[in-house]
Amino acid sequence: xxxxxxxxxxxxxxxxxxxxxxxxxxxxxxxxxxxxxxxxxxxxxxxxxxxxxxxxxxxxxxxxxxxxxxxxxxxxxxxxxxxxxxxxxxxxxxxxxxxxxxxxxxxxxxxxxxxxxxxxxxxxxxxxxxxxxxxxxxxxxxxxxxxxxxxxxxxxxxxxxxxxxxxxxxxxxxxxxxxxxxxxxxxxxxxxxxxxxxxxxxxxxxxxxxxxxxxxxxxxxxxxxxxxxxxxxxxxxxxxxxxxxxxxxxxxxxxxxxxxxxxxxxxxxxxxxxxxxxxxxxxxxxxxxxxxxxxxxxxxxxxxxxxxxxxxxxxxxxxxxxxxxxxxxxxxxxxxxxxxxxxxxxxxxxxxxxxxxxxxxxxxxxxxxxxx
Numbered sequence: 085x086x087x088x089x090x091x092x093x094x095x096x097x098x099x100x101x102x103x104x105x106x107x108x109x110x111x112x113x114x115x116x117x118x119x120x121x122x123x124x125x126x127x128x129x130x131x132x133x134x135x136x137x138x139x140x141x142x143x144x145x146x147x148x149x150x151x152x153x154x155x156x157x158x159x160x161x162x163x164x165x166x167x168x169x170x171x172x173x174x175x176x177x178x179x180x181x182x183x184x185x186x187x188x189x190x191x192x193x194x195x196x197x198x199x200x201x202x203x204x205x206x207x208x209x210x211x212x213x214x215x216x217x218x219x220x221x222x223x224x225x226x227x228x229x230x231x232x233x234x235x236x237x238x239x240x241x242x243x244x245x246x247x248x249x250x251x252x253x254x255x256x257x258x259x260x261x262x263x264x265x266x267x268x269x270x271x272x273x274x275x276x277x278x279x280x281x282x283x284x285x286x287x288x289x290x291x292x293x294x295x296x297x298x299x300x301x302x303x304x305x306x307x308x309x310x311x312x313x314x315x316x317x318x319x320x321x322x323x324x325x326x327x328x329x330x331x332x333x334x335x336x337x338x339x340x341x342x343x344x345x346x347x348x349x350x351x352x353x354x355x356x357x358x359x360x361x362x363x364x365x366x367x368x369x370x371x372x373x374x375x376x377x378x379x380x381x382x383x384x385x386x387x388x389x390x391x392x393x394x395x396x397x398x399x400x401x402x403x404x405x406x407x408x409x410x411x412x413x414x415x416x417x418x419x420x421x422x423x424x425x426x427x428x429x430x431x432x433x434x435x436x437x438x439x440x441x442x443x444x445x446x447x448x449x450x451x452x453x454x455x456x
Contacts, residue, residue: 105248109153109241116142144180148234151176153241161242162249173238181230283371284309284334287341298340305337313364321454324397325357328390331370335388338374346378352390360454361397362429368418369401369447377403377445392453401447405440426451 120138124131152173160169284306291299312330322330335350370388378384387402419438426434426449435450 105244108244109149113146113149144230145234145237148177148180149237149241152238153245157242157245177231177234177238181227181234281306281310283375284337287337291341302337302340305333305340309333309337320362321360322363323358324354324361324392324453327361327363327366328352328354328357331366331388334367334370342374342378342384345380345383346374347383347385348388349386350388354390354392356392359392361451362425362454365422365425365451366399366449368422369399369449372418372447373401373403373445376406379404379406395453397451397453399447399449403445405443405445 117139120142121135124134124138156169156172156176160166160172288299288302288306291302309330312326312333332350335348338346339348373386373388377386384404385402386404387400389400391398423436426436430451433452435448437446437448439446
C-alpha cells in the first residue's frame with residue numbers, strides 16, 4: 085500500500101513538473117516567434133512570406149533545442165554520460181551552424197527582390213581579393229554567430245532542466261523521508277501495543293487471584309483501551325481529550341490492581357481539549373511509573389500532571405524510587421522507544437528531562453501542539 089502511494093505521488097510530481105517546464109518553453113518560443121512579426125510590422129515590410137522565412141531562419145535553433153531537451157539531456161546528461169553529451173551537443177551545433185545557410189537560399193528563391201547584403205558580393209573566384217576575403221569573413225562570422233547562439237540556447241535549456249530536476253529530486257526525497265518516517269513510527273507503535281498489552285494482562289492475571297470481579301471490570305476497561313489502540317490512535321494523531329482519557333483509563337486499571345497501596349494523583353488542564361497531538365507518546369512514561377514506582381510491601385505515590393501553555397503541552401510524571409525493582413526488571417525499551425518517536429516527530433523541537441533523587445524519579449516532557 086505504501087509503495088502504491090509513493091508511486092502515485094511521484095507520478096503526480098512528475099506530471100506537474102513536466103507541465104510547468106513545458107509551459108515555460110512554450111511561452112519563450114512564442115515570444116521568439118512573435119519578435120519577427122512585430123519587427124516587420126514596425127519596419128512596414130510585413131508579409132507572410134517574410135514571416136515564414138524568418139521562422140525558417142529560427143528553425144535550426146529550435147531543432148537544437150528539441151534535440152537537447154528531449155533526447156540528449158534525458159538520455160545522456162541525466163544518466164551521467166557527460167562526455168558523450170558534450171560530444172553530441174557540439175557535433176549537432178557545428179553541423180547545423182555550417183548547413184543552416186539553406187535559409188538564405190530559400191530567401192533568395194522566394195524573395196529575389198529582397199536579397200541579403202552578402203548575396204551582392206561577387207561569386208566565389210571572381211572580383212578582387214578584398215571582396216573574396218569579405219565573402220569568406222562574412223560566412224565565417226555567420227557560422228560563429230550561429231554556433232554561439234546555439235550554445236546559448238543549449239545552456240539556457242539545460243539550466244532550466246537542472247532547476248526543475250533539482251526541485252523534483254527534493255520533492256521525491258521529501259516523499260521518501262515522509263514514507264520512511266511513517267513506516268518507522270508505525271513500527272514503533274506496533275512495539276508499544278504488545279508491550280502495553282503484556283503488562284496490562286499481567287496486571288489482570290494478578291487481580292484474578294484475589295478478586296475475580298475486579299478482574300472482570302479490568303477486562304472491560306482493557307477492551308476500551310484496545311479499541312483506542314486499534315482504531316483512533318493508528319492514524320498517528322489524536323485530540324488531547326482522547327489521549328488523556330486513554331491514559332486515565334489505564335490509571336483506573338492500575339487503581340483496581342493496587343487498591344489503597346498506591347496513592348495516585350492525576351490531573352490535567354487544557355485550554356482546548358480538541359487540540360491535536362501525536363498519539364501514544366505518554367503511555368510508556370505512565371507505565372514505567374507503575375512498573376518501577378510501586379512497592380508491593382508498602383505505600384507508594386505516583387503523580388501525573390499535564391497542562392497546555394501557549395502552543396505547548398507539558399507532561400510531568402513523578403514516582404517513588406525503589407532501586408531493587410529497577411535493577412531487577414528494567415529493560416529500557418519504553419524510554420528508548422519514546423526517544424526515537426520524539427526525534428522522528430519533532431527533531432529538536434521538544435524537551436525531555438529525566439532526573440532522580442535518592443527517593444524519587446521525575447520525568448518532564450514538553451512538546452509542541454499540532455496546528456488546527
